[in-house]
Amino acid sequence: MTDNSTPFAGQHVVVTGGSSGIGRAAALIFARQGAETVFITGRDAERLKEAATLHPNLVPVVADVATAEGADAVEAAVAAGPGVVDVLVHNAGITKKTPIGRVNMADVMTVLGTNLIGPLLLTDRLLARLRTPGASIVFVTSVEGHRPPPFGSSVYAASKAGGEAFTRAWAVELGEKGIRVNAVAPGVTRTDAAVRAGFSPADAQLALEIFSQATVAGRPGEPEEVASWITRLAEPGSAYVTGQVISVDGGIELAGLPMKRPMKPRP
Template sequence: MEETSLAGKIALITGAACGIGKATALLFAKLGARLVLVDLREADLNATAIECNGISKTPVLSIVADITDDHMVQVIHQKTLDHFGGLDILDTALMSYCVSKAGLDMFTQCAALQLATKGVRVNSIHPGSTNTPILLHSGYSEKKNKDFLEAIKAKHPIGRYAEPIEMARAIAFLASPAASFITATLIPVDGGFTAKCE
């Protein structure tokens, strides 16, 4: 078995309809994970599920839900348990947008310390600017949007913004056996932006 194989693992991925969440779902399907895909946009979510089924014959459970609703989080949890009997990997893509980075960092480290004795690893990626609908459709005029995208590229030492698959690869690595001794870690996947200290 490859070190990055997720064969048989049950992975719940939020924001799976597009962007980083979709790229993560597609990569996890390729790596053999059984998937629980969650998003508000039903048509796009179903399209992602169909693509995942085309990549791998592993089961996919799609749940249309708002993860900011506590009741829906409980529904997602119960549906996951009913369908798969457990959960191995939780990718909450939305957290980086809903919680301040410092709060998320502290949550990651505290949760990792609390759960380490139970064999649970908790890590976080810090995505740089990524080619997703949020970045590409910023609400500016076409010219202003083009200028905005060029400015974003210039801020990254690597000279470009990331593709969603680059975030998905980092997430897959952290979820895989190859990262079995990594926990409480915060990994910038930002093309060197953090190192610039701007």
């Protein structure tokens, strides 16, 4: 029996997109709370190597989880190590502007591949290695997955809505195996995701400030604040929780998201 400070003692965890931001914060909490192995995935070997120095139980796996080859790489790492997964966190994500009327299909496929197809491929590949009963899957979606997004973000929103649909459908489908599936939906959070998606640092900072003003909290969330809910949903103490999407958004859904420009009246 584990104590309250080490709820993941002896467990094995996979966190996609674990080299920075919310994923790295979650991986560190898992490791500090007893997880024996925490695989962190990403496409940038140097960023992964740097993140892995933060705790001896973090194991970097270079993999693009939007591809079948990436899913194979993660499965191979698990097979060569513990052979079993107790917690699978689908955190890897990307955003790109995809305004209707100026849609770039390469950007669309990048967003859908990473945010939606990737979790499907990896879950399918690791299903036989998920501990049954007892395993937990946690999606990191977005409040944009269930409320109107800013202009130009419809594809990103659709990909996150798809993650929420997977959460509910798999909670039912995998429930008979004793596998729980939940999601955390962050609001505006202080990460470098926007810059890595191609936004200038100045534009990313401006967006962070604008959206922060729309929260009840009056500030952006920190990666650790979102990560704490990821681990909370995965821990054994949450064994009666499945199929849920928890918004960690500083109250932005209550305050309302500001629009970039006023809506034009219909003719």
